[in-house]
Every structure is written in structure tokens, then in C-alpha cells.
Amino acid sequence: MKLELGKILIQDVQFGAKTEVVDRTLFVNKEEIIELVLEDDRLIGADVELARPGESVRIAPVKDVIEPRVKVTGGGVLFPGMINKVEQVGSGRTHALVGATVITCGRIVGFQEGLIDMSGPAAKYCPFSETNNVVLVIEPADNLETHDYETAGRLAGLKVAAYIGEAGKNIEPDEVVVYETKPLLEQALQYPDLPKIGYVHMLQSQGLLHDTYYYGVDAKQLVPTFMYPTEIMDGAIVSGNCVAPCDKVTTFHHLNNPIIEDLFARHGKDLNFMGVVLTNENVFLADKDRSSDMTAKLCEFFGFEGVIISEEGYGNPDTDLMMNCQKVSQKGIKVVLITDEFPGRDGKSQSLADTVDEADALVSCGNGNVIINFPPMEKVIGTLDFVETMIGGYEGSLKPDGSIEAELQIVIASTIANGYNKLAARGH
Amino acid sequence: MVKEIERYGLPVVHMCTIVPISLTIGANRIVPTVAIPYPLGDPHLGEEKSKNLRRHLVEKGLDALQTEVDGQTVFEE
Amino acid sequence: MSKIKVVHYLNQFFAQIGGEEMADMEPELREGLIGPGIALQQALGADYEIVATVICGDNYFGSNLEEAQSRILELIKPYSPQLFVAGPAFNAGRYGVACGTIATAVEKEFGIPALTGMYVENPGVEMFKKDLYIIETANSAAGMRKAMPKIATLAKKLINGNEIDLPAEDGYHERGIRVNYFHDKRGSTRAVDMLLQKVKGEEYQTEYPMPFFDRVPPATPIIDMSKAKVAIVSSGGIVPLGNPDRIESSSATKFGKYDVTGMDRMSKDDFISIHGGYDTAYILEDPNLAIPLDVLREMEKEGQIGELANYFYSTTGTGTSVGNAEVFGTEIGKQLLADGVTAVILTST
Amino acid sequence: MNKLIVTNNSLVFEKYCNHCGVIYLKDAGYLDVLYAVRDRIHQSYVLLTHPLAGSLKPNQTPYKSIIITRGEAGVDTDSVVLIENSIAAAQKFLRDRNTPSWSEKILGDFRTVDLSLIENAMQKRSFN
Numbered sequence: 001m002k003l004e005l006g007k008i009l010i011q012d013v014q015f016g017a018k019t020e021v022v023d024r025t026l027f028v029n030k031e032e033i034i035e036l037v038l039e040d041d042r043l044i045g046a047d048v049e050l051a052r053p054g055e056s057v058r059i060a061p062v063k064d065v066i067e068p069r070v071k072v073t074g075g076g077v078l079f080p081g082m083i084n085k086v087e088q089v090g091s092g093r094t095h096a097l098v099g100a101t102v103i104t105c106g107r108i109v110g111f112q113e114g115l116i117d118m119s120g121p122a123a124k125y126c127p128f129s130e131t132n133n134v135v136l137v138i139e140p141a142d143n144l145e146t147h148d149y150e151t152a153g154r155l156a157g158l159k160v161a162a163y164i165g166e167a168g169k170n171i172e173p174d175e176v177v178v179y180e181t182k183p184l185l186e187q188a189l190q191y192p193d194l195p196k197i198g199y200v201h202m203l204q205s206q207g208l209l210h211d212t213y214y215y216g217v218d219a220k221q222l223v224p225t226f227m228y229p230t231e232i233m234d235g236a237i238v239s240g241n242c243v244a245p246c247d248k249v250t251t252f253h254h255l256n257n258p259i260i261e262d263l264f265a266r267h268g269k270d271l272n273f274m275g276v277v278l279t280n281e282n283v284f285l286a287d288k289d290r291s292s293d294m295t296a297k298l299c300e301f302f303g304f305e306g307v308i309i310s311e312e313g314y315g316n317p318d319t320d321l322m323m324n325c326q327k328v329s330q331k332g333i334k335v336v337l338i339t340d341e342f343p344g345r346d347g348k349s350q351s352l353a354d355t356v357d358e359a360d361a362l363v364s365c366g367n368g369n370v371i372i373n374f375p376p377m378e379k380v381i382g383t384l385d386f387v388e389t390m391i392g393g394y395e396g397s398l399k400p401d402g403s404i405e406a407e408l409q410i411v412i413a414s415t416i417a418n419g420y421n422k423l424a425a426r427g428h
Numbered sequence: 429m430v431k432e433i434e435r436y437g438l439p440v441v442h443m444c445t446i447v448p449i450s451l452t453i454g455a456n457r458i459v460p461t462v463a464i465p466y467p468l469g470d471p472h473l474g475e476e477k478s479k480n481l482r483r484h485l486v487e488k489g490l491d492a493l494q495t496e497v498d499g500q501t502v503f504e505e
Numbered sequence: 506m507s508k509i510k511v512v513h514y515l516n517q518f519f520a521q522i523g524g525e526e527m528a529d530m531e532p533e534l535r536e537g538l539i540g541p542g543i544a545l546q547q548a549l550g551a552d553y554e555i556v557a558t559v560i561c562g563d564n565y566f567g568s569n570l571e572e573a574q575s576r577i578l579e580l581i582k583p584y585s586p587q588l589f590v591a592g593p594a595f596n597a598g599r600y601g602v603a604c605g606t607i608a609t610a611v612e613k614e615f616g617i618p619a620l621t622g623m624y625v626e627n628p629g630v631e632m633f634k635k636d637l638y639i640i641e642t643a644n645s646a647a648g649m650r651k652a653m654p655k656i657a658t659l660a661k662k663l664i665n666g667n668e669i670d671l672p673a674e675d676g677y678h679e680r681g682i683r684v685n686y687f688h689d690k691r692g693s694t695r696a697v698d699m700l701l702q703k704v705k706g707e708e709y710q711t712e713y714p715m716p717f718f719d720r721v722p723p724a725t726p727i728i729d730m731s732k733a734k735v736a737i738v739s740s741g742g743i744v745p746l747g748n749p750d751r752i753e754s755s756s757a758t759k760f761g762k763y764d765v766t767g768m769d770r771m772s773k774d775d776f777i778s779i780h781g782g783y784d785t786a787y788i789l790e791d792p793n794l795a796i797p798l799d800v801l802r803e804m805e806k807e808g809q810i811g812e813l814a815n816y817f818y819s820t821t822g823t824g825t826s827v828g829n830a831e832v833f834g835t836e837i838g839k840q841l842l843a844d845g846v847t848a849v850i851l852t853s854t
Numbered sequence: 855m856n857k858l859i860v861t862n863n864s865l866v867f868e869k870y871c872n873h874c875g876v877i878y879l880k881d882a883g884y885l886d887v888l889y890a891v892r893d894r895i896h897q898s899y900v901l902l903t904h905p906l907a908g909s910l911k912p913n914q915t916p917y918k919s920i921i922i923t924r925g926e927a928g929v930d931t932d933s934v935v936l937i938e939n940s941i942a943a944a945q946k947f948l949r950d951r952n953t954p955s956w957s958e959k960i961l962g963d964f965r966t967v968d969l970s971l972i973e974n975a976m977q978k979r980s981f982n
Contacts, residue, residue, distance in 0.1 A: 124687075146966050195704045206907055208970030220974055244909040258693035266697060283907035284921075284975040285936075306704040308696045315906030315943060319936070336700040338692055341713065342911075345950040347682040348635055353906055353943040354936075355715045361703050363696045364712040367683045369950070388954070391914055395954050408685070419692025424712060425683040428672060429738065429820075431721045432834025433849055435628055436842045437598075439724040440738075444853035446931055449938070453830075455851075456723035464854045464896055464929055466787040466794045467741070475791075482793065483800040486850070490730055490810065493848045497723045784897060854896075 001090050002180040003230035006072070006173030010099035013050050013132035020167050026068075026100050028134055033160055037138060042152040045139030049381045051103075053130050054119050056378035061113030061386050062412050063104040063153050064239055065128055065250040066161035068097040070169045071234060078165065079235035081216020083158045089234035095168040101131045101252055102164060104157035105382040106138040114245020114390060114412040115374070115404075122374045125414040125423065128252075135381050136160055147208060154240050158251070179230050179264050181275055184302060191272040198274050198304035199229070199259050200295055200328070202320055204241045204249070204312040205280040211240040212249075212312075214278060220287075224279040224294040226302070229260045232276070241312075244391050246368045246409040247340050247417050249312045258420045259308055259338070274302055279324065281317040288320055296327035306334040310418040314342050314368075318354040329358040340365040340415035341425050345407075351425075366415040366423035368392070368408050376402035430455040441489040443467065451500055457492040458502045461485060508554040509664060512581045513542045514591035514607055516600045519646075520560040528599075530562035532573060534580040541649055545590060548657030557584050559607075563599040566606070568843045573603075574610045586617060588660055593622025593652045594629060596644040601629025602839075609636045618663035622652045623678070630678050631721075632835060638663070639678045683713075727848050729811075736814035736846040738837060740830075740853045741788065741795035742780030742821035743771070752821055754779045760820035760833045762840075770799035780821050780854065795852055814846055857902065857976070860891050861919035865969045870976065884953065885944055887918040892937045900925035901933040903975045905940035908967065912944035916953050916961070917968040921975055 009024055016027025030048045037046040051057045071077050074092010077084040103116070116128045123129035138156055140149045181187060188196060203212040205219035212219040214227075214237050227236065237254040263273040279295045282288060299307055307328055311321040321337060329335050341351035341364055351367070380402070387398045392410030399405070408414050415423060431454040434440050442455035445467055450458045461467035468485055469478035492503045517527040520539050538546055538555040546555050559577050566573045581589075589611040591604035601623045608619040622640035623630050630639055638659055642652040655676040662669060672679040688695065695712075702709035727733045744752055750761040768775075771792035778785040778795065793799045796817055805813045818837045820830075841849060858875040861867060867878040879886055888905055895901065902921040906912070925933075956964070 146963065147970075195701070197700065197704075204909070206909070206971055207974050208967050210909060210967075210971070241909075244911075247909075258691060259696065262691075262693045262697045266701075270701060271697075282974075283903045283971050285902055285904060288904070306700045308693075308700055313909040314911070315909065315940075316904040317909075319904055334700060334703040336696045336703060338696050339713070341683055342947075343683045344946045347684060348680075349946045350942070351683060351713060354939055357715070359715055360711055361699050361709055362711045362713045362715075363692050363699060364683075365692045366685050370685055389956065389960055391911060394951055419694070419696055422687045422689070422691050423685060424688045424692065424695075425685050426671070426712065427679045427714075428669065428682045428684045429740065429830045429834035429837065430851055432831055433738070433838035433841065433851070434721045434724050435631055435835075436838040437628070437724050438838060438841060438846065438849050439726055440849040440851050442851050442853065444851075446853075446929060446934055449931070449934060450853070452935060454720050456721070461852070465784045467852060467854055468797045469791070469794045471787045471791065471794070478791075479793070479799060482797050483803070486797050486800050486804070489850055490735075490804075490848075493733075493850075494726050494728070494730055496726050499723070500720075501723075 001228040001230050002178065003090055003233055004093040005177045005179065005233060006093060006095040007098045007175045007177065008095055008168045008171050009174045010097050010132055013052060013100060013134060015050070019164060021097065021171050026097060026132060026167065028164060033136070033163065036159055036163055037136065037156045040152050040156060042141055042144055042148055043138050043156060044141045047137040049135045049137065051118050051133040051135055051381060057118040057381060058377040059103060059105055059116040059135055059381045060384055061105060061107070061382060061390060062116055063113055064157045065252040065412070066102045066157050067252045067255050068100055068102060068161045068165035068168065069235065069255065070095050070165035072169055076234065078162050079158045079238055082213060082238050083155060083162060086215050089236055090228050090231035094234055095171065095173060097165060097168050099131055101128060101133045102157055102161040103128065103133050103135045104138060104153055105135055106153065107386070114392070114410050116412050117374060117377065120375050120377070122372055122411060125408060125411045127413060127420060134164065137382055150209060150240070158238065181228050181230065181273065184274070187272065187274055188303060191268055194270065194272040195305045196274050196303050197263060197271045198299055198302060198307045199263060199276045200299065200307050200309040200324055201276050201278050202309065202311045202317065202324070203237065203278060203280050204317070206283050206316060209241055213238045213240055219280045220282055222278065222280050224277055224291055224298055226298065227276040227278050229264065229273070229276050232257055232260060244313060244409065245412045246392065246415040247313055248413055249416060249418060250413060253413065253416060253418060253420055257418060259310060259418055274304060281311065281313065281320045283316060288323055292320065292323035292327045295324050296331050299328050299333055300331040304333050308336050308338065310338045312417060315353045318352045322354045322356040322359060326356045326358045336361045336363065338363045338365060338417050338419045340417045341367045342369055343367055345369050345371070363419060364425045365417050365419060365421060367425040368415045370408045371405060372408050374404040374406070439493050441492045443485065443489050447502055456497055456500055458500065459485060459489045459492055460502065460504065508552055509587045510584060511549065511553050511555045511588045511590060512584055512586040513538060513545060513555050513558045514589070514604060515539060515541065515558060515560050516603065517560060517562045520558065522560065528562045528564035531565055532559060532561040532576045532580060534559050541653070544649055544653040545657065548654040549660065553588070556586070557581060561603065563603055566603040567599050570606065570839055570843060574607060577607055578610060578614050586615065588617060588664060589619035590656060590660065591619070591621040593640065593642045593656065594627060595642055595646055595648060596624040596627055598628050601627035602632065605629040605633030605637060609633060612637070618660060620656060620660060622656055625678065634678045634680050640676055641678055731808050732811040733847045734812045734814060734845055735801065735810050735848045735850060736841050737796055737817040738849055738851045739796055739817060739819050740821065742778050743776050743792055743795050743819050744779055746775060746777055748779055752779060752819070754821060757821040760818055760837065762816050762818050764816050765798055766815040768798060769802050771796050795854065814844065856923060858899070858922050859919055859972065860887055860922065862887050863917040863919050863965050863968045865965045866919045866972055869969065884912050884916055884918045885941070885948065887920060888937065888941050888944060891920045891922060892941065894922060895933045895937055896929060898925050898927060898929065899923065900930045901936055905937055906943060907971045910967065911947050913947040913951050913953050915964045915968065917964050919968055919972045921972065
């Protein structure tokens, strides 16, 4: 499967009469976006705001972040099974508006989402302080049931991202990157002397606000399966969870999975990137047994010599991470884990809720319990009403002047456990 | 607790029913016991036999304390 | 500007009072500096002044932990110290434990920076590294000249509120505190690098060492059990009737020490189990099932063991190494050592 | 296989009290639920769901529901190790900061999320 990803660099975002890209500036038509969002009668209000790097802007509470993309050629459409019909994606040509995002924000259920600061000392922890963001502030109908509101919010973001992505369809990209994974046996033969490397991608799948979708299938229902790496770049995987802001894998991060990018970067040079095994993080222990058995079985069957395993979340997922690590290692396959850490406020407790002996090669994406001070910002998009109830916030977090004291956990994707950021923790 | 006491150079024998836990917490000399509700003895055997069993287990514990080990060791029957 | 007031702690040996024969000396305070204090003063410089030195014998400290601590705190209180330095203790185990104990107590009591120095194998390192900055030293006093400047440099950083660097840079034993930093490469790139190293069989370094590796080497076995003093510790929740210390029935936050002087066996009239985690009916009927006092008394009489300590330590838990268990172990171990116990039977359910 | 839910969440109790055994610990805290489960594991029960299910930190949500079932005689060591690790993790968070006193609206949301974690597991079959 081969995908050409055309990257259209975006350096500014402005409102305009037409949604289009002109000289690296993205113009968006506010009315059209609002109209699109309000097609869903579960939402009764919507507004669009812009947030650019360096501005004195704080966005809260953030639900999802999505990169605008569009399918140019090849089968299927963006976000199959979610806002479009289910059809195989990952081939042909896709354009991405790199440097732009759609951010959904607004009250969801009151406690679970995080912050993005566009400037100031907390900005460096969040990748979206460096992007030009189209922020969608949504308002639910009265007494809308929680599940329905979550769904409506998720779909609104995807629809708007796809709508904006259309603006890139006929633009000549600044750069085109070609990613290709051949069918298993051919791929093995292409670089017979290089180590065969796979990626085990664990999808958050615990329940409401803890779900992920693969071609529209709730990941809870999956048994581990194989995915061509390029499928993810066309939106085959969509985030439906908004729990624990810091280690949240947004839809943006699925589209731009850094492990897949980095494995492709070395593909044919010092490794042979064979593909991705998708698995889940269910709460039912029998599911964990089954999923980890099958993950190990698939890794063995595909002939992987080494795999990287990434998780999303803390606690329950640590058990899946360790079970996968142990069972894959027992197949004689070398394993590296990526995780973030929660060692308590003094940094002295154990960082993970579970461990196994085989977990001897681990990459740290930082300690989420560290306390951070956020100075006031001139503008707040959304509301700060829920700051003290967010994960990482606490009573007294929000000061009268609008400054905030909270744990790093409260910043969206700050310790994301797929290695997107440079933040790490080490022993002192 | 085992590790912290042993850190002072005192040999400790951990007599417990759930051996995997003992291994997890880092006990070096482990003697498996009978059952959680009655680790040292077996009330179903009657008082005398139960006590004999206890004596046997404690002797095994003392043997363990006199045995040189170079890592975690479970003293099975 | 007035000088920063420093109090220094030494054992009898480094205070040049005497060797092992003086190890029982009780805490004493001398004004000004003594022995190694000269090197410390030199390294700290003119803005600091060692106003007093406390001296205590290693054995006295080890055998009278509580009292030694409170007396030393009383002695130094009038000097209102702003910095406390203990040792360094190099490879001396008892001295290391004393330095760690008193430095921790001073830090807690006065809220001032307190630090010490030890050789990596000193048991005090494992016991106190989470609580204190312990400078890494050579294994003998020959390393004094190198150790003091490192202690002084770190002490000044602590006094001035400067950021502390990595263990290797500031020369202290890693404390196991997880601190954030920005790496040159993103995590996924580091993961690919690490995986390729692992696949090729090259050396690689995990960024988060798993806690399992925190193993204690097995203590040397008892050579002659007939001379050993054996003590019982239990996590089975056995307490005297009425549970005088109010130990919780699960995941206790405290432990108790209970006397069995003159008892041949555990009587159900004297002891109960308060463990919330299992069916306690059998143990309520016969507490010897958890605390094997009856058979140990027999063995004591028969001379199979030298002596049985006339008490047992008790708490509740399934024996996992979590939270309080570590604190209990450290405290119980300290007390057992001080009481001359040489072997321990720990029973769990 | 008979499922037994240990919960302090009224929504879970109301939904399942007529379907299977529910031990409803009204007014109990998050840790109390873990302790109650731990105690039963020592009486031959086996964990069916992960005690830390849900990424909400133990000092964030006050609600916790765990499904267990009676196992064979003896103690399931995997369950013991898992519940003890979970208790340790929960204690770590609660030591730093207690669960705030939330408004009734937010409490309702927490109950909904907790119920949603359990609903999925209740649809599963298991052969232990």
C-alpha cells in the first residue's frame, strides 16, 4: 500500500469570505463552518475563533484536535466509518494542511479536558501552541444525554476538519512524502538484511470518553489486527476520548503518528518497517488476556524481530502495556515501550501502575504530576469554569487574576505516550 | 517490609502462602505456608498434628536462615 | 552580611575522641569546628561559619535511636543553624545510618538543608537517598579532601535555592526522584534508536529503570542457630485483645510491638486477628497459626535457637512492598538491630 | 459464571441489582471499594475487570465499580497482585491530594462515566 502525502505548509490563519489557502495563509469562512456544525440538531450553538502561535490566548476545555486533510486520489474518503462511508483508505494521494488544526472545545461533561496556552511558560509543553488553530466552540442542546453530546462534538470536529481540508485539494504541496508498505512477503524480501520492525499500537478503549474508533468500529470490539501504516494517515483511526489531557492521543496525533513517521524515516536504511498491529486497552481482564495473546501471535506470525509498543492512558492501560511486553518478548522479539510517568507530586513513587521483568527498555515522555504555573492570558477561548475540575487541576487552581497553578497533566498532549514530544523524565 | 529489614544485614525468612507476592516484594528466603486462613498449621488435622506441621515449617524456616543463597530462593518441600 | 550558620555532625572516631572503645559515648556538643570540619569550613568559604559540632558514638546512636535524635536536636536548637552537614561517613555502616537518620531529622525539624556523604555500598545510601542528598564519596577517609568541596558546592546550591543538576554532575547518589527535562530528540525517535540497539544486541539504556531492580542482596546466613536471637514479625494482623494501637484491619498505617514475656504459646484469650482480608476464624481460635510462638518457645528450651525475642512486631497487609510497608520495615529493622536480634521470621497470610 | 459487582456508584447499583449480585457500598470512597474487593479476593473471588479501569485518577473521581466472580478454592494470585498494585497506585494519588468535594452535577457525570466502563464489561462473557 502506497500513499503520497502532500504537505501544504500553513503559516497563518485568517477569517475570509471563502475557505481557501493563499500563499501559506489559511482563510476560513466562519458562517459556513457554523452552519455545518449546526446541521447536527444535538448542538444548538457554535462559534469559531482563531488562535495563532505567540498570542496571549488560552483555550479550554479542549476535546479533540484534528489536522485538516483531503483525499486527492486513491480509494476512500477521510475518516471512513465516522463521517464518511466505510472504504479502505491509505493509498493514492492525500493533502494535509500542515501547521493548521481544528480544535473542538466547549463543555462536555465537566472534568475531563485540558488546556492549550498559545504563549507563555506553559506553551512549550503543548505541540498546538505552534500551530494555527481554528477553534470550534460548541454548545449542546439542553439535557442532551452525555453519550450523544460526546458523539456530536467528535463528529463536528471531524466534519470541520474535512471541510477545511478541501481547501488544499488543488494546491500544489510544498513537499510530497511517499510512504509504502508492501504485502508481508514482498516487504520481507525488499530489505532482507535489515531487521524486521513492527509497531504495536494500543488504542484507548475503556468506555465513555475512553474510546477510539478504527473505520468506525469501537476499539473495544476489536480483536488485534493488522493495519498498513498509511491507513492511519487518512483518518482510519479517530480519537473519541477526552480523558487525562496530558496523555491524550488526539486525532491529530493519529494522523501524524510519530512512531510510524520515524520508522518510515529509517525504512530501508537501518530497518525494515513491516507494519502495525492494532490492539486495545479493555477493562475486562479476559479481554486483556485475549488481546495480548493475539498481539504476540501476530507479531510472531509477521516475523517481527523488534517492536515498539505505545499506550494511551495510565493505570489500566499499564497492565495491557506490560502484558503485551511480556508476551511479545517471550516470542523472542525485542521490545521497546513508550510511556509517560505519574510518580506522585514528590516524584518519588513508582511511575507506572504495573511492571514486568521484560520491561527493560522504556522511553519516558515525562512526569505528568509536576506542578506548573500558568500566567493569565489576555484572551480565553472557551471557558475557565472547569479548570479546577480538570485532571491536573484542584481546588484553588484558578486564581482570581486568571492565572492557574496545576499539574502538567492538565496540558493537552503534554506527556503523550507515543513520543511526539521531546519532554522526558530522568532520575535525580 | 522484608527488604527493608534485610538491608540492615539481618537474614529474614518470609513464611507466606502467596509465593508470587513474596517474590514481588523481594524476599530472599521464602518458605511457602499452608493456606491464607491458617498459614502455620492445619486446624483440620487436629491440634497435635497441626502443631507438628507448624514445627516442621518453622524448622524449615530456620534451615533457610542458615542456608547461603545468592538470590531469591523458595524453599519447597 | 552575617554568615550562614552551619552545624556539623561527627562520630567519636572522626571527632578524634576514640575508636570502637568510645562508640558508646552519648551526644555532646562542642562550639566551633573539629577535625573534618576544617576541610568543610575551607570548602564552604568565608560566608559560612561552622558554629558547632555535635558528636555521638555510633553504638550509642544505633542502640538509642529515638533518644539520640531528640537529644541532638535539643543540643543544636540554640544555635539556630541554617545548614546541617553530617559526616561524610564513607563506608562506615553504623556511622552512615546515624548520619542519614540525624540529617533527615534535622531537615524535618528545622526545615533547613541537611546533607551527608557516603560510599555507594554504605547501607545508609539505600536507606536515606530518597530523603536526602548524599554525596558520593570514596570508601575511606582518604577521600575526605575530595568529598568536602562536593558537599560544600551542593550545600551552597541548596542554600541559594539554585537548581540541582543531575546526580553525576552534582556528585550525589541518585534519589529516585523523577524530574522533567527536554531531550534533543523526540520520544519516538529515541524509541527507534533504542529498539535498533536492542535488536542488534548493543548496549542500551532504559529511561525508566523498573523498580524490581531494587533488590537487597541476601544477608549472610546464621552460622550457629543455637546462638542466634530470633524475632517474629507478622503482617497477619495479630494484636492483643482490644487492639490497643488501633491498627487498621487493612493496609495499616502503623505497626505494633507486643510483649510475650513468660508466654509459652499464643493464647486466644490474649490475642486476636484484626486482618480484614481473610477469614480469621481459624486464627482467632489459635493465634499460633500466624505467630508460631509455641514451637519457637520449645526450640528455645531445647537450645535449637539461642534466644527468642520477648515480643513480636505486627501489622496488617498482604506483604506488598507498598507505601507504609517500607517505612515499617526500616523502623522495625532498626529496632531489631538495636536489640541485638540476629535472625527474623516474617509471617504473612 | 456469576458476576458480582462491588460499587459505590448508585447508577451501577440501580441498573444491575436485579441482574446479578451487587455489593453497594453507599457513601464509601474509591479506596474503600478497592479494599472491599481485596478482601473478597482473599475469600476466593477473582477479578474480572481491572481495578483502575478508566483513566480518571483515583483522586479525581469518587466512584469505582469492579466486577468479580467466585473462583475455585484458594486464592488467585494474579488478582491479588493486581489489586495490591492498584491500591498502591490509588494511595499514591490520594496521599498527594484528596478527591475534591464536587458539585452534584459533576458527581452525576462521574457516575455516568463509571457506569459506562462497567456496562461494556457486563456484556462480556468469561469462562474462568
